[in-house]
C-alpha cells in the first residue's frame with residue numbers, strides 16, 4: 225500500500241510490567257489484519273516476546289516493532305508503526321530508546337491494579353521527551369476491574385486533562401465513543417457528560433474555536449478545526465486521552481486502532497524532534513526539521529539488532545527526506561557513503577523488504593558495520609555534526625568481571641559482548657587494564673543474568689563471573705604544600721630537579737587542574753610539561769591507596785634547575801614525588817562510588833528489606849506502598865557500591881524470590897575512616913626510584 229508522511233503514526237506502548245502491553249500489541253496486529261490469530265504471552269506465541277529467553281521468562285526483555293496498514297478515516301491509508309517495550313526497569317535501556325523514535329507514547333494501565341510506579345515513571349519520561357501521551361486502560365474484562373476507580377485515580381495522579389475518548393459499557397463487554405458520540409449510557413454514567421468534558425478541554429487551546437463553540441455550540445466547530453485543536457491539546461499535554469480495552473478479549477481494540485489512525489499525531493503534527501546541529505564552536509544549536517519527504521535525509525538509529533541471518537541491522541526513524549535502497553548514507557561524520565542495498569520493515573523478528581522509508585517512517589538497514597545505537601544517517605555532508613538530543617540513560621553500576629570458561633574463547637567472548645552492548649544502551653563492557661579483567665555493567669543482577677543467558681543461547685559461550693573491583697578514587701580535603709629535590713649522580717652525567725607545588729581540593733566532579741605559577745624561570749618553561757607528566761603519573765597510580773586521584777588542583781610555583789644536569793626525566797620524578805609529598809599533608813581521602821538503588825518487595829517484607837539495606841550503610845531516601853494495591857512496596861536508597869555484594873541473594877531469600885532491584889551510578893563520597901585505614905594499609909606501592 226502506498227502511503228505518505230501524513231499517513232504515518234508512530235506509537236510506543238509503555239507501562240508497568242504486566243499491564244498487558246505485549247498482549248495489546250498482539251491484539252492490535254490481529255485487529256489490523258497482520259495476524260490471523262492473536263498469540264498469548266502464557267503460551268509463548270506472541271510476535272513481541274519471540275526470543276527464547278523472553279518465552280521462558282514470560283515477559284519482554286527487548287522492544288519489538290511491527291507495522292499495520294489500515295484504512296484510516298476518509299478512505300486514506302494509514303501506516304501505524306507500533307513499538308512494544310519491556311516494562312521492567314532493568315530493561316529500560318531499550319524502552320527509553322523507543323520513546324525517542326515516536327510521536328505518541330501510549331501508557332498501558334491495568335484496570336485491576338490501577339496506577340503503579342511504572343505508570344508514573346513512564347508518563348514522566350514521555351512528558352520529558354515532549355511526546356503526545358495517551359493512556360490505555362487494559363483488562364476491562366478482569367473480574368476485579370474497576371474502570372471508574374482507575375479513571376479517578378489517573379485523573380488524581382496526572383491531572384484533570386486526563387479524559388476518556390471512549391467508555392466501557394455492559395460491564396466491559398463493549399466500549400462507546402464519547403468523543404464523536406454523545407448518546408447512550410456507559411459503565412461510567414451518561415456518555416453526554418464525558419462528551420461535554422472532553423470537548424470543553426479540547427477547544428480551550430484554541431481561542432477562535434472556543435468562541436464559535438460558546439456561540440453556536442458543537443455545530444459551530446468544523447471537523448478540521450476540532451482535529452487541529454485536538455492535536456494541539458495533545459502536543460501541549462493539555463489533553464491526555466484515555467481508551468478502554470481488553471487486549472485478551474479484543475474489546476475496544478479496533479476502536480483503539482481507529483483512534484490511533486484518526487486522532488494520534490502524524491509526524492508533522494507531533495512536537496518537533498529534538499535535533500541538534502553543531503554551532504561551529506564546539507557547541508550545539510537546535511536544528512528545526514520538517515518531516516519533508518523531499519528534503520535531505522536525516523534519520524536516527526534507535527536500535528541495533530544482530531540478526532543471525534542478516535547480520536547487523538540498524539533500525540532507524542526518518543526525520544526528513546526519503547531513504548531509498550540506493551540512497552548514499554553517511555553515518556555520523558563519516559567520510560564514506562554507504563548504499564543501503566536493502567531496506568526492511570519489521571514485524572517482530574521478521575523483516576520484510578521495502579522500497580523506501582519516507583520522512584516519519586521507521587525501517588531497518590543491514591550490512592553497515594559503522595551503524596551503532598544513536599548513529600545519525602544522512603545523505604549529504606551538509607548534515608555532518610547533526611545529532612538527535614541524547615536520551616538520559618541511567619549509568620549502569622551492577623558489575624561483573626567475566627572470563628570465558630574455556631581457553632581460546634576470549635576473542636569470541638569479546639565480540640559477543642560487543643554485540644550485546646550495541647543492542648542495549650544500558651549495558652556496557654569495559655576493560656580494566658590494571659588487572660586485565662573484562663567487566664560488564666548493567667542495571668541489575670537480573671539484567672546481567674539475562675545477558676549471560678544470551679551469551680549461552682546465541683553465541684554458545686559459557687563464562688565465569690565474579691564481582692569486579694570497586695572503582696575507588698582518592699582526593700584531598702585540604703590545601704597543602706609539597707616539595708621534592710631529585711638529584712642523582714651516575715658516573716659522568718647527573719640528574720637534578722627541584723619542585724615546589726601546592727595541592728588544593730576541587731569540588732566533587734572537578735577532575736584535575738594543573739596551574740603553572742613559576743616566576744622568573746625558576747623552572748624553565750620547557751620542563752613544566754615534565755612536571756605535569758610526573759603529577760599525572762601519580763594521579764593515575766594513586767597516592768595513598770592505589771586508586772586514581774581526582775578533584776584536585778595542582779599549582780607549581782617554584783623550583784630549581786641545573787644548567788647541565790636538569791633533564792626532562794628528572795623533572796618528571798621531582799613532579800611526581802612533590803605531588804605525593806603534598807597529598808600526604810593534604811588530608812587525603814579515599815572516595816567510593818555510591819549508587820542510587822530502587823528495590824521492590826512485597827509490602828509485608830518492606831521492613832526486612834529496609835533493615836538489610838541499613839546494615840549495608842544505606843541511606844534510605846524513601847519508602848512507599850508504591851501502587852497501593854498490595855502488589856509491592858518500593859524502597860529508594862543511596863548505598864555504597866562496595867556494600868552491595870551478596871545483596872541480590874539476600875533480597876531473594878528475604879522475599880521468597882519476589883524482590884527485585886535496580887541501581888545506577890549516583891556520586892562519589894568519602895569512605896568511613898575504618899574502611900580508609902584498611903584500604904591504605906592494604907596497598908603496596910610499586911617500588912620506584
Ligand SMILES: Nc1nc2c(ncn2[C@@H]2O[C@H](COP(=O)(O)OP(=O)(O)O)[C@@H](O)[C@H]2O)c(=O)[nH]1
Nearest residue numbers: 241242243244245246247265363366470471472
Ligand atoms: N484478564 C486479562 N488479562 C490480560 C489482558 N491483557 C493481558 N493480560 C494478562 O496479563 C499478563 C501480562 O500481560 P503482558 O502482555 O505480558 O504484559 P506486559 O508486561 O505489559 O507486556 C498476562 O498474563 C496476560 O495474559 C486482558 O485484557 N485481560
Ligand SMILES: [Mg+2]
Nearest residue numbers: 245246283284
Ligand atoms: Mg511485555
